[in-house]
Amino acid sequence: MNAAAIKVLVIDDEPPIRKLLRMGLSTQGYEIMEASSGKLALERLAEGPALIILDLGLPDVGGHDLLRMIRARDDSVPIVVLSSRGDEAGKVQALDLGADDYLTKPFGMDELLARMRAALRHQLQAQGERPIFRSGDLSVDLVRRLVKVGEREVKLSPKEYDLLRVLVQHAGKVLTHRFLLKELWDELTDAQYLRVYVRQLRQKIEADPERPQFVLTETGIGYRLRAAD
Numbered sequence: 001m002n003a004a005a006i007k008v009l010v011i012d013d014e015p016p017i018r019k020l021l022r023m024g025l026s027t028q029g030y031e032i033m034e035a036s037s038g039k040l041a042l043e044r045l046a047e048g049p050a051l052i053i054l055d056l057g058l059p060d061v062g063g064h065d066l067l068r069m070i071r072a073r074d075d076s077v078p079i080v081v082l083s084s085r086g087d088e089a090g091k092v093q094a095l096d097l098g099a100d101d102y103l104t105k106p107f108g109m110d111e112l113l114a115r116m117r118a119a120l121r122h123q124l125q126a127q128g129e130r131p132i133f134r135s136g137d138l139s140v141d142l143v144r145r146l147v148k149v150g151e152r153e154v155k156l157s158p159k160e161y162d163l164l165r166v167l168v169q170h171a172g173k174v175l176t177h178r179f180l181l182k183e184l185w186d187e188l189t190d191a192q193y194l195r196v197y198v199r200q201l202r203q204k205i206e207a208d209p210e211r212p213q214f215v216l217t218e219t220g221i222g223y224r225l226r227a228a229d
Helices: 015-026 036-047 062-071 088-096 110-128 158-169 177-184 191-205
Strands: 007-011 031-035 051-055 079-083 101-104 134-135 138-141 146-150 152-154 174-176 215-218 222-225
Touching: 007 015, 007 177, 007 191, 015 031, 031 036, 031 177, 031 191, 036 062, 036 110, 051 062, 051 110, 079 088, 079 222, 101 110, 110 222, 134 152, 138 158, 138 174, 158 177, 158 222, 174 177, 177 191, 177 222, 191 215
Parallel strands: 007 031, 007 051, 051 079, 079 101
Antiparallel strands: 134 138, 138 146, 146 152, 174 222, 215 222
16 A cells, blocks of 8 residues: 555644654655644544544543544544553443544554554455455455355354454454444343354364464454454
């Protein structure tokens, strides 16, 4: 993906963080826009950023409230949230409100770049969903409902396939327990049901289910399917 024309809006009230992101992302060819408050962020949203990096701790408006406002104006722009360590409830709420991913401060630039690429890929995939998903040895044909690991065809139960299909449709993105329960069951709210099916799915598609390479756990939050190749 060519980053040269990609505008990134950095919303953070800390000048050192904005400087770090401006320097780190500019060297990768991204065009950086900055906002130090929620008010400025909403004004700069009109300039059409292709991706937003949002710090939840802003001085003038709550990060989750700003996330709601952004999503009300643009429901597709990828948003990567920056949060404090240990704030699992805040991360879950941000993801449920429409954030695509999160990073915990302090973070490494390489990790941020990887999350940004995954969020941008997911947006492109959502706009024109590919019928065949491939990640490593795993391939999923969404038209023929055919799942393979290498040359081995994998037989899944209907609910296992539904779980994998939702993960494939959002590959690379963190999906909360609540989101997955809502997608797979109309009224269930107990995440234990979800854990059972994740375990069964891993038994069938992972070389070592105890050290999964495809269906990854985001502790206390949900699951993420490894992004497509």
